[in-house]
Amino acid sequence: MKLRVVSYLAPNWFCLYEAVLAYLNRVLGVxxxxxxxxxxxxxxPILIQDQLDLAFICGLPLIRxxxxxxxxxxxxxxxxxxxxxxxxxxxxxxxxxxNAASYLFxxxxxxxxxxxxxDPGSNSGYNLLRHRLxxxxxxxxxxxxxxxxxxxxxxxRLVVDGLADCAGIxxxxxxxxxxxxxxxxxxxxVVETIGPCTMPPLVAAQHxxxxxxxxxxxxxxxxxxxxxxxxxxxxxxxxxxxxxxEYKAIASIYNTVIKAGYEAIC
Numbered sequence: 001m002k003l004r005v006v007s008y009l010a011p012n013w014f015c016l017y018e019a020v021l022a023y024l025n026r027v028l029g030v031x032x033x034x035x036x037x038x039x040x041x042x043x044x045p046i047l048i049q050d051q052l053d054l055a056f057i058c059g060l061p062l063i064r065x066x067x068x069x070x071x072x073x074x075x076x077x078x079x080x081x082x083x084x085x086x087x088x089x090x091x092x093x094x095x096x097x098x099n100a101a102s103y104l105f106x107x108x109x110x111x112x113x114x115x116x117x118x119d120p121g122s123n124s125g126y127n128l129l130r131h132r133l134x135x136x137x138x139x140x141x142x143x144x145x146x147x148x149x150x151x152x153x154x155x156x157r158l159v160v161d162g163l164a165d166c167a168g169i170x171x172x173x174x175x176x177x178x179x180x181x182x183x184x185x186x187x188x189x190v191v192e193t194i195g196p197c198t199m200p201p202l203v204a205a206q207h208x209x210x211x212x213x214x215x216x217x218x219x220x221x222x223x224x225x226x227x228x229x230x231x232x233x234x235x236x237x238x239x240x241x242x243x244x245x246e247y248k249a250i251a252s253i254y255n256t257v258i259k260a261g262y263e264a265i266c
Contacts, residue, residue, distance in 0.1 A: 003030060003053040003208075006046060008037040008061070009200055010152050010173040012180060017056050019230035020202070020220065027219050030212075040121045041065065053208055054216075058200045060123035060254060063247040071206055075247070076217040077239040078199035079231075081172055086196075090240040093171040093195035094124045097159055100189045104165065107132070107192045113165035114145035115265065116155045123250055124170035125152060128194045130257040130265055140262045153177060160187045168194070175235060198246045217241060 007017050014036060021032040032054070037044060041061040046052045050072055066073055078090035085093070098104040104113065118125040133142050147164055149155040155167035156177055171193070178185050202220070204213045220239045223231065231237075257263075 001031070003032045004046070004051060005032050005034045005054040005056075006037045006044070006052050007034065007056040008041045008044075008058060009056045010170065010176075011036060012153060012173060012176045013056075013234065016230055016234045016236070019227055023223060023227040024216060024219060026226075027224065028215055030216070040119065042121065050205060050207060053205050055203050056200065057203055058121070058123055059198055059247045059250045060127055061121050062201070062203060063244070063251040064254070066244055067251065073203045074206055074213060075201040075203050075242045075244055076213065077220045078201040078242045079172070079234075079236045080199075080238045080240050081175075082232075082235050082237040083175070085171075088237070089196075090199040090201075090242055091196035092124065092199050093193045093197075094128045094168045095171045095174050095190045096129075096166060096168050096192040096194065097156070097174070097188050098166045098191055099159055099162060100187050102165065102189075105189075105191060107136070109191070110166050111138075111142055112144040114147060114163075115143040116147040116149045116158045116164035116167045117265075118149055118152045118155055120148070120264070122170075123197060123253075124173075124195075125155065125168050126265070127250070127254055127257070128197070129168045130262045131253045132192075132194055133265065134257050134260050134262050140264065141266050143265060146265055156184065156188070160184060166191070171195075172199075172235070179235070197250055198242060201242050201247075 021034055024030045041047055080090045120126050149158055152169050152173045158164040159167050
């Protein structure tokens, strides 16, 4: 049997997901086929028709989906980053970035500026920014222009190239991009950090059965040296067990901003 695996997360972490699956093959004999998701998880027929077995997925679409379709997906583990800011917990932040050459130094400075985001279904790139506007008493038309980039990595490049003034970027994606392209660091400045939120998890479809799901979770809590090397290259300290209740805070943020009329940043 070959498990069908989808990553709905940033492509610059794809190599770690490949290492995770190679590890599961080594220790459990589990064969996998990994693809990069190309659409919103909530609109992906592979997910909707219960045809995927494992997925790396953002917490926002996960919790929204699980509130509609009960008992299909089970969170297993999420990464714990090595950097001190993460305090040995499976969390991440949204870093609001601007071009380092700009005269933008605070969130208030972004009023009327151009904002780019990866996807409206993203917690880090969109949902947390909506909530920040709401919490700060700012109107949903706070930004002068809004651009959908398609990915965090593209949003970073738009800010670096001066094609957008600011963006909200998943902190672990930003840190990896800076590891991959160190020269970017001199072109970017973080003006605000939002969060933390629970890290995007690896989830399993319940149709795999309780025994295999448990084996996968236990295996990832005790990685071998080869997987640990791949994890270290991405700044990952360990994997932590997570459950669906840990993503309810993300759902609460989403529901709050929708109720307040911040369906879209415009």
